Amino acid sequence: MTPTSARLIEQAKSEILSASSATAALRPDLVTSWQRSKEALGSPDRIRDVPQVGVDLLDRHLLEMFQAPLARVSDELDGTGLGLLLADSEGRILQRWTHDRAAADHLDRLGTVRGAVLSEETVGTNGVGTVAATGRSVQITGNEHFAEFYRSAVCTGSPVRHPLTGRLLAVITLSTHITERPELLRPLTHSIATQLGQHVMDAERPAARSMLAAFLAASRVQQGPVVALGPDGLLMQNQRASRLSTADMALVQRLCAEESRGGRVNVELSSGYADVQVTRLQDGAGSVAVVNVGERPVTHGGFGPLRPALAGRSTEWLAVAQTVARHREARTPLLIAGEPGTGKTSLALGLPHRPGAARAATVVDAAERHVLGARRWLQRLSERLAAGAPVVVKGIQTLEPGSLSGMVSLIDSTPSRGAVLLTLSAADRAEAGSFATRVGYPTTWVPSLRERSGDVGPLWRALADHAASSAHLEPTRDALSALEAHAWPGNIVELRNVIEQLALSGRRGAIGAADLPMSVRGARAMTMIERAELEAIQRALQEAGGNRSRAAEILGLSRATVYRKMKTYRLTA
Structure with a gap:
């Protein structure tokens, strides 16, 4: 917004509030909102702060309905400076999501916290209350706001309606500092609102209603994270589940998705060990998982069902697998080395035991030494x-010389122990060899994923089956070619993240090359805002028959901006 246009808006606003005739250049909806605000509040300078209601008065069920999809949206907004707001139909803030310190500070300065009431009757024209009052998408910039303390903000909001009745359920709003205003935020908020409407539709089906009822019942009585997975991948999570990392959420979802899974399961999350109680619902309605963080694992529980099945047919991979198997049989220590993310721990845990073996391997993380002390x-x-089961000591490169020496001494002096498999992350074979001389055990090197690109297909199928078996994610020939050509600096972990993001985004069936992240296709992945911009420009160009000037008018942008965006996204008219 230029200084000149800001002065014109301020002048027009003053004229309207003083009962004079308004300038015809202003949006009619903005003028009408100012008039409603004046009738309710009088002068803007009378608004000193934002009123709040107690958290106990907020619609907890509405928040829990939308917590999962909005948490995913929030993750995609990381680094944009945008704050994401969910309000009820009366303009009360149910929750806000921010990943950036600047965005959190921006919302704090405006008093936009949980429980804040942003209706037009309390703070005048704004990107939450005006949507609630009109039921239409709006963007309010700078001094278009009624209250003076919103001058530094731009807020873009859209209504969330019930897909069958059309009733206004909620308001979704993106807020940022005016100097950081992204263009084309209206299509983005509209897209988010549409996703939430579809989420409601999915929850309306009979089986989904059973899942929702069980989820809400568990959320009322449980203190920890609650996650529910219903038909066709419908996902619900309570507010406490937002503390789980993306990888942790994916693991809990996998437990819910496994048809044979039920009862209590001990798992290792990024924050430590946890006890997960999985309840299978009747008539295919899904599963509900309750996570109790901090529970100790049972050392004789099976790790295999919680981890992707080992997959691979390359000569290098099979040679490593055979080496590990021999050492497990002989109960002799082995150092398994490789780049980070190559599957060293899974390789150590996932091979079959000898017939009649009663115990599975247990993991001892070397990083815990820094917490527990040597x-x-x-x-x-x-x-x-001493327990006699196979032991995997994970990440021994983090041990200092004293602990490393003590570990070797314990391994060598413990009678009747099981096999001991040590994992080491190293940049190359030379670094691994240098470290191996300090422990004196045989070493095997796990090849990186780029060195065994032929295993990408089998790995994809195994990982996709664990991430979302009902989605039947399968790469097309073009997609598989792109996957095999990618360098995979993050190795199997990076591949798993690609698959989990596809599953969490709701993708099903065939995955084409265009569905893969642009980083895998050889280009930088677009942000959510960039994708919304691209889709909005494409729609406008289609509506305008390829006329760029007309498309600029439809979007409300200058022709120069549209030309620049088209060049950025490599679009042609």
Whole structure:
């Protein structure tokens, strides 16, 4: 907004509020909102702060209905400076999502916190209350706001309606500082609102209603995260589940998706060990999982069902697998080295035991030494070794010389121990060889994913089956070619993240090359805002028959901006 246009808006606003005739250049909906605000509040300078209501008065069920899809949207807005707001039909803020410190500070300065009431009757024209009052999408910029303290903000909001009745359920709003105003935010908020409407539609089906009822019942009585997975991948999560990382959420969803899974399961999350109680619902209505963080694992529980099945047919991979199997059979220590994310721990855990073996491997993370201290960590390792089950010591590159020496001494001196498999992350074979001389055990090198590109297909199928078996994600020939050509600097972990993001976005069936992240296709992945911009420009160009000037008018942007965006996204008229 230029200084001149800001002065014109301010002048027109003053004329309207003083009962004079308004300038015809202003949007009629903005003028009408100012008039409603004046009738309710009088002068803008009378608004000193934002009123709030207690959290107990907020619609908790509405928040829990939309928590999962909005958490995914929030993740995609990381780094944009945007704050994401969910309000009820009366303009009360049910929740806000921010990943950026600047965005959080911006919302704090405006008093936009949980429980804030942003209806037009309380703070005048704004990107939440005006949507609630009109039921239409709006963008309010700078001094278009009625209240003076909103001058530094731009807020873009859209209504969320019930897909069958049309009733206004909620308002979704993006807020940012006016100097950081992204263009084309209206199509983005409209897209988010449409996604939420579809989420409601999915929840309206009979089986989904059963799942929703069970989810809400669990959320009322449980103190920890609650996650529910219903028909066709419908996902619900309570507010406490937002504390789980993306990888943790994917693991909990996999547990819910497994048809045979039920009862109590001990898992290792990014924050530590947790107890997950999975309840299978009747008539195919899905599953509800309750996560109790901090529970200790049972050392003789099976790790295999919680991890992707090992997959691979390359000569290098099979040679490593055979080496590990021999050492497990002989109960001799082995150092499994490789780049980060190559599957070292899964390789150590996932091979079949000898017939009649009663216990599965247990993992001792070397990084815990920095939390527990060397003495307690070594004591824990000693207990695991003495139990006689196979032990995997993960990430020994983090151990300092004293702990490393103590570990070797325990392994060598413990009678009747099981196999011991040590994993080491190293940049190359030379670094791994140098470290191996310090422990004195045989070493095997796990090839990187780029060195065994022929295994990408089998790995995809195994990982996709665990991430979302009902989605039947399968790459097309073009997609598989792109996957095999990618360098995979993050190895199997990066491939797993690609698949999990596709599953979480609701993709099903065949995955084409265009569905893959642009980073995998050889270009930078677009942000959510960029995707919304691209789609809006494409629609406008289609509506305008390829006329760029007309498309600019439809979008409300200058021709120069549209030309620049088309060049950025490599669009042609």
